[in-house]
Amino acid sequence: MPAYTFFTDARLGDCGTGGLMHLPRYYEMIHGVIENWFEEALDWPMGQMQGSDHLGLVTVDLTTEFPAPSRLGDRLAWKLSVRDIGRSSMRLRISADTGGDARVRATLTLVLVETRAVRSRRWPDAIRARAEDFMLAPPPDAAGSAD
Template identity: 40%
Template sequence: MSEAEVAAHAFVKPLLVRFKHCDPAGIVFYPRYFEMINDLVEDWCAEGLDLSFGEMHLRNAMGVPTANIECRFSAPSFLGETLQRSLEVSRLGRSSMTLRIRFSGANDETRLQATLVLVWVAKGEGGRPAPIAVPDAQRAAIVRFAAPDSVIEGVS
């Protein structure tokens, strides 16, 4: 799916590839992509869901840890390039959501595609995280980023 096709419903944010992201050859070192993905999720929560990680973790004692991640690297990215990062929701359940991430470079060339499953948790008994229902305000916001083929499950 091209950048133009996802723009209507996806959260899109550019990122300049910096020296800190690269190996000595000037190519993005693959573990840095996982940091870039997490940064995108954190920005989406703050800007798209109106719940920053600071507020989520420190004030509300909850979080959205990654339960599963699958990633495909399609082409290298290089120092100095600007990548377009897009995030869309493919599934929203009672306490979890599945996100599709795509990084593209020049000419909309796919560099990376990832699928993440995040689970909403709060401190439970003994301070251990326990799944919770997605908060209503965030559920309403999440739906705005749903892909056309997404599955949105009701709260039950």
Template identity: 40%
Template sequence: MPYITRRKVRFQHCDPAAIVFYPRYFEMINSVVEDFFAEVVEVDFRAMHVERHVGVPTVSLETRFHAPSRLGDELEFNLVPTAVGSTSLTLSIHARCEDETRLSCRLTLVFVDMDSGRPIPWPDAMRQRLVTELS
């Protein structure tokens, strides 16, 4: 089942033509991933970064922009985990506005120790929640 959340296109996201400036989509994607971890994996980024000294940096990102999004649009983001490795997670994210696909993205995150910067295995509880969400 996909994780679904919405983002309103605000002035801060737009270029002078009032369409989303593409780097802002990556900020939106990151906020969707952050919300997914907090709400579904039940470990928020503060707990990971500040308390546990672990993180999930993006190591691969492939994005296609299908149509422009404009100031005031309400975007629906659908996130689906597609693969869980021993230290990695691949996600598929699609953003739509009404019946139109605006972007599609495939990204891979790696679970790392923030002190060493090296990949480490998912903790059992986090891995189990991720596996449960696989499409």
């Protein structure tokens, strides 16, 4: 399935005086990609999720790699894919490239929670179905191969 794609530019406020992107900005941008994906692709804006639905997302696991720095003016092409969907969790793979060169790779697990009780909540069926459209193809089953 295709990945969700979103573009951002490395702006002056994202970079230090040497023109290199501050690492903490990547985490804010990752959150922005997730927020845009929920609104644009899953049709569930954060304002509705946290407002009238009284639900929210908690990041319970996050790993990141930074293969190369981004510089002021770089156009970052972000891609988001779903690796797995559980009852209340979702594992995502998010990456950003500039001109085909990797800048950041992140794998994270989100858990849907009730904001009033802060306990996990099952994904709504419609959201699960839309998220499955961005599911990565499963890797070939090495155990089942005939070598």
